[in-house]
Amino acid sequence: MDKDRVVGSAKVIKGKIKEAVGKAVGDAKLETEGKADKIEGGVQNAVGGLKDTLRGE
Numbered sequence: 425m426d427k428d429r430v431v432g433s434a435k436v437i438k439g440k441i442k443e444a445v446g447k448a449v450g451d452a453k454l455e456t457e458g459k460a461d462k463i464e465g466g467v468q469n470a471v472g473g474l475k476d477t478l479r480g481e
Contacts, residue, residue, distance in 0.1 A: 425472070425476065425481070426473075426475045426476050426479075427472070428472030429469050432464075432470070432472055435461050435464055435468060436466055438458075439461030439462030441458070442454055443455050443462065444458070445458075
């Protein structure tokens with residue numbers, strides 16, 4: 425498993441937490457940062473999956 429997949433998954437989780445906390449406290453900036461982290465993590469996870477596929481894993 426490529427390290428990008430692990431890091432990407434961690435960013436998705438971090439983003440979900442930030443988004444939830446932002447919603448709970450009414451902080452739109454924090455909520456937006458969480459959404460951005462989720463997207464970034466998803467892209468990084470996909471890149472890691474592609475690298476795994478190219479390596480035949």
